[in-house]
Amino acid sequence: MTSTAPRSTAAPTPASPAAFAAVDLGASSGRVIVGRLAAGALDLEEVHRFPNRPVRVGRTLHWDMLGLYRGVLDGLRAAGPVTSVGIDTWAVDYGLLDASGALLGNPVHYRDARTEGVAAKVAAILPPERLYAATGLQYLPFNTVYQLAAAQGTPQLTAARRLLLIPDLVSYWLTGVAGTELTNASTTQLIDPRTGDWSVTVADALGIDLSLFPPLRRPGDPAGELLPEVLAETGLTGPIPVTAVGSHDTASAVAGVPARTGSRFAYICTGTWSLAGIELDTPVLTEESRRANFTNELGVDGTVRFLRNIMGLWILQECLRDWEAEGLGHDLDRLLRGAAVAVPLRSVVDAGDPAFIAPGGMPGRIAEACRRTGQPVPRDAAETVRCVLDSLALAHRSAVEDAQRLSGREVDVVHIVGGGAHNELLCRLTADACGLPVVAGPAEAAALGNVLVQARAAGAVSGSLSDIRSLLHRTQPLRQYEPSDDRNSWDLAAARIAGGKEATCA
Secondary structure, eight states, rough: EEEEOOOOOOOOOOOEEEEEEEEOOOHHHHHHHEEETTTTTEEEEEEEEOOOEEEEETTTEOOHHHHHHHHHHHHHHHHHHHHEEEEEESSEEEEETTTTTTOOOOOOOSSGGTTTTTTHHHHSSHHHHHHHHHHOOOTTTTOHHHHHHHHHOOHHHHOOOOEEHHHHHHHHHHHHHHOOEEETTTTTTTTTTTTEEEEEEEEHTTTTHHHSOOOEOHHHEEEEOOHHHHHHHHHHOOOOOOEEEOBHHHHHHHHOOOOTOOOOOEEEESSSSSSEEEESSSSSHHHHHHHHOOOEEEOOOEEEEEEEETTTTTTHHHHHHHHHHTTOOOOOHHHHHHHHHSSSSSSOOOOTTTSSSSSSOHHHHHHHHHHTTTTTOOSSSSHHHHHHHHHHHHHHHHHHHHHHHHHHHOOEEEEEEGGGGGGGGHHHHHHHTTTSSSEOOOOOOHHHHHHHHHHHHHTOOSSSSHHHHHHHHSSSSSEEOOSSOOOOHHHHHHHHHHHHHHHHOO
C-alpha cells in the first residue's frame, strides 16, 4: 500500500473563497458538506450529519422525508454563506404531489415488499429483452417502473398531479421550482440512454403517465433559487441558486473519481451498495449485457455509467445491526482486525443474491448460504466479516471483468470511492481479487462531484470532466494498493460462487 499526498495545484479558481453546499442524502445518513475553492486549494467541511431512519407504518416501509428535510435546513443553516446549493440522493424512489403541490404521504422505501412479484406482471406486458433494449437498465426488483406498476390504482397515484424523484423533491421544497434531473431519471427504467429522453414506448406499454414528471434538466442547469421562507429558516442571505448536479449520488461519485487524464479506469462506488463498472460514451444494449445484469445509467457531461449493482456494505451494516440488537455489540475496528487474520476465502457467498436485500437476520442468512453451498459456516463474528469482505471483493472482480468483456474497454486501475475507501481490508482484498492496482479515495466522492459541478456552473472552475478529475487527483489524499500474486485462490473461490449459483438455479 502506498500513499499519495495532496498537492495544492488545482485548476484556476477565484482569489476569494467560493463556497458550495452539497446536500448528500444516503440510505443511512444525510450530510451537508461545504466545499471551498480558493488559491488553488479544494477543501471539504462536513457541517451537519443526521440519521436517515426509515419508518414502518402498518405493513409499509417509508422514508421519513420531513425529518430528512429538517436535516437539510439545519445543515444549510450551519453552512453559512454559500455560492450555491446542489442535491444528490439515492435513486429510484419518489414522492407524489397533489394539484396544490402538497406531498401525498411519505415516499415508500425501495426495500418495501410492495414490489414483490410485480416484475413478472410487467414482463408479461413488456418482455425483459424489449425493456432492456429500450432503456438499458439492469433488473432490480425495486426499479421505479415496478414501484409505479405496484402503485397503479391506488388513491395516492390517482390523485397525483406531479411525481418528483427524491432529490428533485428536496429541490422543489427549497425553490418551488419542479424539474427532473436526468442522471437520476435514468434509473427509473423510463429513459432511453441513447437519446437522453423519456421512452414513450415503455411508458405507454406499462400505462405510466409521463406528464407526471416535470421537465428534464441536466447537471449544471439552474434549478431555481432558495425561497424567501427557506432563507429565513436558514439565516442565509439571497439570492442563492440551487444548481442541478448529478443528483443520483452515484453520478456525482463517478464524477468525483480522481482519475489521471488518459487513464483506463474502472470505478467502485462503495457504501450501502457497491456500484462497479466503467464509464462509456455510448450505452451497451446487447442481450449478453442484459443477461449479465449490467445497467446503462447516464452520467455527468453525457457519459454512460455502465455498471452492476452489488449488495455492498449493506450486508456488513445489517450484521452489525443484528449483533447490536442481540446485545452482542461489536467494535467494527476490532472485528476488521480479527477478519484480517482469519482464514482467507474459507467461505464466500454471492453478494448479488436477492436473499440479502431485505433487512434483518443477516448473519443467519450468510450462514444458511454457506450451508446451502457446502461451505464451512463462519464460527464467529470476525469470520462472518471476513466472509462478507471476501465475497464483496469477488463481486467487485466479477463486475470489473464483465464490464471489460461486454464493452470491449480494458482497464488498468480500479478506483474505490465512497465509504468503503476507508476500509483497508476491503481495498486490499479487491486489489488481490481483481489482480489490478486499487486507488482508494476520496471517501466523499459524491460530495466532491456535487461541489465541482456547482463550481463549474458558477465559473469557479472550468474545463471538462477529465479536468475536474485531474484537479481531484492533485488535491485529494489517495492510497494505492498493489495486488498480490495469488490468483489461483481467487479463481477457485470464484468457481465456488459460480457453482453455488448453478446449484440454486437447478
